[in-house]
Amino acid sequence: MRVLILGADGYLGWPTSMRFAADGHEVLAVDNYLRRRIALETDSEALLPTPPLPERARLFAELGGPRIEVRIGDCADYRFLSAVVRDFAPECVVHYAEQPSAPYSMKGYDEARLTLDNNLQATFNVIWSLLEHAPECHLIKLGTMGEYGTPDIDIEEGWLTVEHKGRRETFLYPRQAGSLYHTTKVLDTDLLWFYVRTYGLRVTDLMQGPVYGLSTGESDRDDRLLPHFNYDDIFGTVVNRFLAQAVAGIPLTVYGRGGQTRGYLNLRDTLNCVRLAADAPAGKGQLRILNQFTETFTVNEIAERVRRVGTAMGLPVTVRHLENPRKELEEHYYNPAHSGLLELGLKPNFMTDEVVAAMLEKILQVRDRIDVRKLLPRVAWSK
Numbered sequence: 001m002r003v004l005i006l007g008a009d010g011y012l013g014w015p016t017s018m019r020f021a022a023d024g025h026e027v028l029a030v031d032n033y034l035r036r037r038i039a040l041e042t043d044s045e046a047l048l049p050t051p052p053l054p055e056r057a058r059l060f061a062e063l064g065g066p067r068i069e070v071r072i073g074d075c076a077d078y079r080f081l082s083a084v085v086r087d088f089a090p091e092c093v094v095h096y097a098e099q100p101s102a103p104y105s106m107k108g109y110d111e112a113r114l115t116l117d118n119n120l121q122a123t124f125n126v127i128w129s130l131l132e133h134a135p136e137c138h139l140i141k142l143g144t145m146g147e148y149g150t151p152d153i154d155i156e157e158g159w160l161t162v163e164h165k166g167r168r169e170t171f172l173y174p175r176q177a178g179s180l181y182h183t184t185k186v187l188d189t190d191l192l193w194f195y196v197r198t199y200g201l202r203v204t205d206l207m208q209g210p211v212y213g214l215s216t217g218e219s220d221r222d223d224r225l226l227p228h229f230n231y232d233d234i235f236g237t238v239v240n241r242f243l244a245q246a247v248a249g250i251p252l253t254v255y256g257r258g259g260q261t262r263g264y265l266n267l268r269d270t271l272n273c274v275r276l277a278a279d280a281p282a283g284k285g286q287l288r289i290l291n292q293f294t295e296t297f298t299v300n301e302i303a304e305r306v307r308r309v310g311t312a313m314g315l316p317v318t319v320r321h322l323e324n325p326r327k328e329l330e331e332h333y334y335n336p337a338h339s340g341l342l343e344l345g346l347k348p349n350f351m352t353d354e355v356v357a358a359m360l361e362k363i364l365q366v367r368d369r370i371d372v373r374k375l376l377p378r379v380a381w382s383k
């Protein structure tokens with residue numbers, strides 16, 4: 001297939017580009033380096049320096065990997081994106097081209113505005129580029145489990161059938177996100193649903209939980225092929241932050257009481273899920289929503305696991321409960337469905353002690369690069 005990857009420089013975008021290319025697809029990787037710019041501005045650079053996208057593609061090819069085409073440009077610029085779609089004529093688009101940090105989106109007006117503008121414009125432009133140039137193309141859009149929030153009832157996979165006064169109808173499952181970033185993904189889903197039901201696009205919207213991990217097989221050839229590994233409070237997800245904190249000898253920063261529960265997945269499973277979705281495209285006029293995670297944990301459970309495995313490796317790991325910088329429930333019911341990807345064939349990579357130990361080993365190799373100033377939260381939800 002001709003696969004267009006938008007946001008291809010990111011934590012998920014680059015490993016996805018390598019995986020699709022390795023699977024024999026023709027890949028065009030597009031990015032405008034927004035994440036790198038925000039990382040520089042907020043002092044949130046990744047643990048290891050990652051070469052620019054064309055250099056990574058060149059290196060991948062030199063090491064025997066297949067060719068990955070690269071275009072640097074902005075998906076929020078319709079002229080650029082629509083020309084890319086017209087010329088490449090993709091059969092599948094993987095859309096990651098969004099500002100992905102919840103804390104960044106809660107920093108202030110400028111950051112909130114950028115998140116709202118960038119994420120909605122990119123999604124709107126992807127939709128219109130497909131309508132104009134590739135209406136049969138399958139769009140795989142990265143959403144988030146955070147769209148649903150933490151309601152006190154079971155979370156279904158995208159949709160909810162409601163009975164009201166003796167009649168019944170199926171709607172998008174109610175969404176109530178906990179940050180502006182997550183809210184942009186709610187708005188994306190609404191936009192997609194409008195264009196799917198009105199114009200017959202084919203869309204898979206993946207509700208993904210927090211991802212952890214560094215390596216993905218393809219990246220084992222050279223550390224310069226690793227994805228951005230962030231451990232700061234802006235781009236670092238909680239597991240990756242705890243791993244870096246354990247190695248740096250800083251207490252693990254559990255926010256509040258630590259009963260916050262989310263659905264997590266290994267970076268390797270993100271790649272597997274996206275590939276499974278691509279292999280079995282959504283039908284014409286179908287918005288297929290899949291909840292993308294493999295297991296649920298409380299923050300306390302993750303901290304305890306990292307502490308236990310780290311201690312066994314001789315690291316002095318302790319846990320500290322900080323005042324929660326976010327506005328979120330710290331103890332709550334959480335029971336989201338996630339059978340869709342398993343039915344498509346997903347074989348999960350669970351967070352075993354061995355997996356945690358392997359990630360700690362990798363970070364230990366570069367422990368001198370950890371900047372402890374990035375480890376404490378710098379953004380609070382309310383002023």
Ligand code: USQ
Pocket residue numbers: 100101102103143144145146147182208209210211235236237238239241253254255256258260261262263299326328
């Ligand atoms: N947390 C801590 N200590 C920390 C960092 C986080 O206790 O040092 C807690 C947070 O308060 C939260 C949970 O860990 O309750 C998860 O936080 P996170 O930073 O790992 O994840 P989040 O901000 O929700 O965002 C991440 C990705 C985002 C994706 C989302 C999936 O950055 O792009 O959409 O995970 S989900 O959370 O399911 O919405």
